[in-house]
Amino acid sequence: MGIVRKTKSVKTLLKAFEQTHDAISVVALVGRFQHIMNKTTVYRILERLEDEGELHSFTGKDGLKWVARCHGCSSSNHMDNHPHFQCQNCGKTECLTFEVAIPSLPNHKVYSAQFLLIGLCENCLS
Secondary structure (H helix, E strand, O other): OOOOOOOHHHHHHHHHHHOOOEOEEHHHHHHHOOOOOOHHHHHHHHHHHHHOOOEEEEEOOOOOEEEEEOOOOOOOOOOOOOOEEEEOOOOOEEEOOOOOOOOOOOOOOOOOOOOEEEEOOHHHHO
16 A cells, blocks of 8 residues: 555544554544544544554454554554553553564464453552
């Protein structure tokens, strides 16, 4: 896929990720921007931004797709082998800063892996 054009809709979605360090569920993004773009447009833009290495996605505890900003990734090299944490109380979902080593599997090619930790965030603990 080619370079993502920075249309108004693309800029709007990227701005949502600039305003937080946490992951955002796709359902929340669709709801937040339903007055300016339809669901299909949100999904299409997110897919393109993920293909370009701007965003990465993972499945949360509720089975929903969550999306977060990439750091140092490109369209040819996603370096997002890190775990995510989701608070079972408030729902805060975040990328954790350590990487997880993915083992080499004989006669297999691993393209992605997901590691989700579920518990209570520091705000819900206090």
